[in-house]
Amino acid sequence: MEGTEVAVKDVRDVGGDTVAIDLSNSPNWEIQPGQFVQVGLSVGEEFVVRHYTVSSPYSDGSFEITVGVDPSGELSPALAALKPDDYVSVDGPYGRSFYEDEERVVVLAGGPGVGPAVGIAERVADEHGAENVSVVYVDDEPAHNERLDTLREDGARIVVVAEDEVGEFDEAVADAVEEGGQVFVYGFEGFLADAEMALKEAGYDGEPKVENFGPEPGSEE
Ligand SMILES: Cc1cc2nc3c(=O)[nH]c(=O)nc-3n(C[C@H](O)[C@H](O)[C@H](O)COP(=O)(O)OP(=O)(O)OC[C@H]3O[C@@H](n4cnc5c(N)ncnc54)[C@H](O)[C@@H]3O)c2cc1C
Structure with a gap:
């Protein structure tokens, strides 16, 4: 067992x-x-x-x-x-890409990556204030809306983007990164590639903490 x-x-x-x-x-x-x-x-x-x-x-x-x-x-x-x-x-x-008491965070989440996004966001909001939280979440059918709404009402920057809105995602990532903080990225492989590209375009040169959920469900692999 x-x-x-x-x-x-x-x-x-x-x-x-x-x-x-x-x-x-x-x-x-x-x-x-x-x-x-x-x-x-x-x-x-x-x-x-x-x-x-x-x-x-x-x-x-x-x-x-x-x-x-x-x-x-x-x-x-x-x-x-x-x-x-x-x-x-x-x-x-x-895992090595988890919350370690950072005071300010930017969490990029795709699909079920919203789980760690809300967990980390709530922890930072509780210990350092919601104004230190930025979440960019990509999903056509978002989950955890109540928790995201509460974070937003408390002053966190929460942006939810549809999957085909690539320009909107890049812009939201650039805005979030500009304000600073440890960057976290959670999601399936395809999302990770998009996030990496958006961070590069935003001129981000830090070390993001990234967790790869594997191949997208329904992909060929
Ligand atoms: C580090 C890590 C963290 C993760 N965290 C999360 C998380 O927080 N939340 C979350 O939801 N997921 C997470 N995942 C993903 C999760 O582990 C599962 O992969 C996911 O839930 C799918 O599992 P499943 O058994 O339901 O589907 P699976 O049985 O693994 O199938 C997944 C898809 O692949 C297709 N498929 C399977 N075999 C084949 C085949 N031979 N040919 C073609 N298609 C095939 C299936 O039809 C299905 O659409 C994480 C993964 C990793 C590696």
Whole structure:
């Protein structure tokens, strides 16, 4: 058996074919938003594992992951169907591109990359003030709208861009970067390439913290 068995505390639909899942942090892991965990579950005869990034600002007692549900995927539909008191196997936390007490942040998020974006944004808003948060999020069917709205109302700069609005994305990235802060990038491969290009065009010469979610669902690979 891989990982540690942890209880599911809650599963919520957060819009855009996306669910947020609260998992018990019974092992008392030190987890920061932007780190990822390996989640495993038996699906039919097979034990399936995938990685998911932590989307809660804190991890005391429980932590949250945000899962974009791919109807033809193996694990994500099974995760969306979980109920409180079900168990999943969890390993981790892993990753090097996570929140490390930076006072000011720019988070570029594509698709389910909105999970770590809201987690990091809420942590910074809580500890350093929402005016130190900038999020540029690309999705045709945005998720976590309530949390994004709250951040916006508190003074964070939140820009949501449709997938084909390349010019708007480049402009939003340039504006966000101009104000400074540690840059984080979360999403599937195609989004990472667009973000890298937008950062280059904006003249950004810092070291972004980047987490690659792998090939886009439905891509050839
Ligand atoms: C470090 C890291 C962090 C991540 N964080 C998150 C996160 O926070 N949230 C999130 O939602 N995801 C995240 N992911 C992605 C996640 O791990 C899964 O890849 C995703 O949820 C899809 O898993 P699945 O089992 O549902 O789909 P899979 O079964 O893996 O299938 C994905 C897609 O590929 C297609 N496919 C599968 N096999 C083939 C094939 N042989 N030929 C053609 N097409 C095929 C399927 O039809 C489907 O559309 C992360 C990935 C990594 C590596």
